[in-house]
Amino acid sequence: MPTMTRHIPQHYEHDATLQIGFDDLQSFSPVTQGFNINAYRTPYPDSNATSTSSATSPDPTNASLLTDPIVVEAEEDKRKRNQAASARFRQKKKQREMQLMETSREMQDRTKKLEAENDGLRKENMFLKKLLVEKVDHMSDEDRELLKKAAEGALAGVIGKKS
Numbered sequence: 001m002p003t004m005t006r007h008i009p010q011h012y013e014h015d016a017t018l019q020i021g022f023d024d025l026q027s028f029s030p031v032t033q034g035f036n037i038n039a040y041r042t043p044y045p046d047s048n049a050t051s052t053s054s055a056t057s058p059d060p061t062n063a064s065l066l067t068d069p070i071v072v073e074a075e076e077d078k079r080k081r082n083q084a085a086s087a088r089f090r091q092k093k094k095q096r097e098m099q100l101m102e103t104s105r106e107m108q109d110r111t112k113k114l115e116a117e118n119d120g121l122r123k124e125n126m127f128l129k130k131l132l133v134e135k136v137d138h139m140s141d142e143d144r145e146l147l148k149k150a151a152e153g154a155l156a157g158v159i160g161k162k163s
Contacts, residue, residue, distance in 0.1 A: 136144065 136147065139147070
C-alpha cells in the first residue's frame with residue numbers, strides 16, 4: 001500500500017501547531033465595529049402593511065415622483081378605493097355569515113319540530129296497535145274472520161301497487 005507522504009507538500013511541518021490569537025478572531029465576528037444593525041431592518045417595524053408601492057420606495061430616482069401632486073393624488077385615490085373595496089368585502093362577508101347562522105337556526109328549529117312530530121306519530125301508532133290487539137282479543141270468531149279477510153285484501157292491494 002502506498003504511503004501518503006508523497007502527497008503532502010514539502011513545506012508542511014507535521015509538528016507545527018496553528019497559533020491564532022483572540023485579536024485575530026475579532027475580524028471574523030459578525031458583530032464588528034462597522035456593523036450597522038439597522039441596515040436590514042424595515043423602516044416601520046410595527047406596520048401591518050404587507051407590501052409597498054414603488055412610488056413610496058426611498059429610491060432617489062423616484063424622489064421627483066414623490067412630490068408630484070398628480071402621483072400623490074393618484075396614490076391616495078388608489079388607497080381610498082382599495083380601502084372602500086375592503087370594507088365592502090368585510091360587510092358582505094359578515095352578511096353571508098349572518099345569513100348562514102339564520103339558515104342554521106331555521107334548520108335546527110325545523111329538525112326539532114319534525115322530531116317532535118315523529119315522536120307523536122310513534123306514540124299514536126303504539127296506542128292504536130294496543131287498542132287493536134285489545135279489540136281482537138275480545139272479538140267473536142266471526143269478527144276475527146272478517147278482520148283477517150279485510151287485512152289480507154288490504155295487504156294484497158298494497159303489494160299490487162308496489163309491483
